[in-house]
Amino acid sequence: MPAPAPLDLQLVSPEQFEIRNFDDELRVDGLCVQLLLAVRDHLVNRHGLEPRVAGRSCQGADHFLREFVIAECHDNLFHLPVERVRQFAGHWYIVRTLEPNAAELAAILAGIDNCYRVLAAHGLVAPELSAAIGAACAELPYYRQRIDDFWAIEGDGFTTWRAACPLPGRSA
Numbered sequence: 001m002p003a004p005a006p007l008d009l010q011l012v013s014p015e016q017f018e019i020r021n022f023d024d025e026l027r028v029d030g031l032c033v034q035l036l037l038a039v040r041d042h043l044v045n046r047h048g049l050e051p052r053v054a055g056r057s058c059q060g061a062d063h064f065l066r067e068f069v070i071a072e073c074h075d076n077l078f079h080l081p082v083e084r085v086r087q088f089a090g091h092w093y094i095v096r097t098l099e100p101n102a103a104e105l106a107a108i109l110a111g112i113d114n115c116y117r118v119l120a121a122h123g124l125v126a127p128e129l130s131a132a133i134g135a136a137c138a139e140l141p142y143y144r145q146r147i148d149d150f151w152a153i154e155g156d157g158f159t160t161w162r163a164a165c166p167l168p169g170r171s172a
Contacts, residue, residue: 004030006037009122014078025070032066032077039118060111068092073168078125085112085136090146090165102144109137 012035017028036058043054068088069075075084089109094100113134120130146165153161 004034004037006041007031007034009035009038009042009118009124012038012122012124014076014124017076017078019070019074019076025074028070029066032062032070036062036065036115039115042118042121043114056107057111057114060108061115062111063093063108064088064112065115067096078119080125080129080133082129082132082136084168085109085133086139086142086165087167089137089139089143091162091167094147094150100147100150102140102147105143105147106140109140109143113137 016031019025019028039061040051040054040058043049043057044051047054049057064085065077069077069080069084072092073084075081089105093105093108097104116125116130116133119125120127146161149161
């Protein structure tokens with residue numbers, strides 16, 4: 001099976017990324033792969049990043065977008081609630097990763113920030129959304145503390161830990 005072709009960022013419509021059912025989720029997942037390939041190409045061609053570096057950056061955004069935003073939250077990635085970054089980095093990543101660590105998470109967050117900067121440069125998301133996502137991605141001390149607190153949980157402490165940064169649709 002050939003690799004998917006990158007989307008033309010000038011032709012992307014945020015409405016293409018609406019998720020109403022399982023078929024939409026599968027379609028949007030495939031579109032997201034093509035979108036991230038286009039972001040990678042933009043980082044290489046317009047920002048001069050080495051292909052491997054740009055690819056690693058998009059790999060971080062891929063983890064966030066395809067596994068959390070699309071599969072877990074069913075959000076349109078162009079109309080993303082900013083709190084999704086904190087929910088991902090401060091909770092979902094930690095409980096869904098075998099050995100969560102701050103260095104790996106920082107690389108993922110840098111990829112998310114780069115991706116949304118490219119989307120904003122193409123008018124696909126508002127500059128304010130990109131800036132807010134960038135600010136949420138920069139909260140590295142908070143996420144490092146969440147990881148440390150997770151590893152230090154004893155007894156029934158998980159309930160308190162979870163309530164401090166709940167996932168979408170959960171109050172505790």
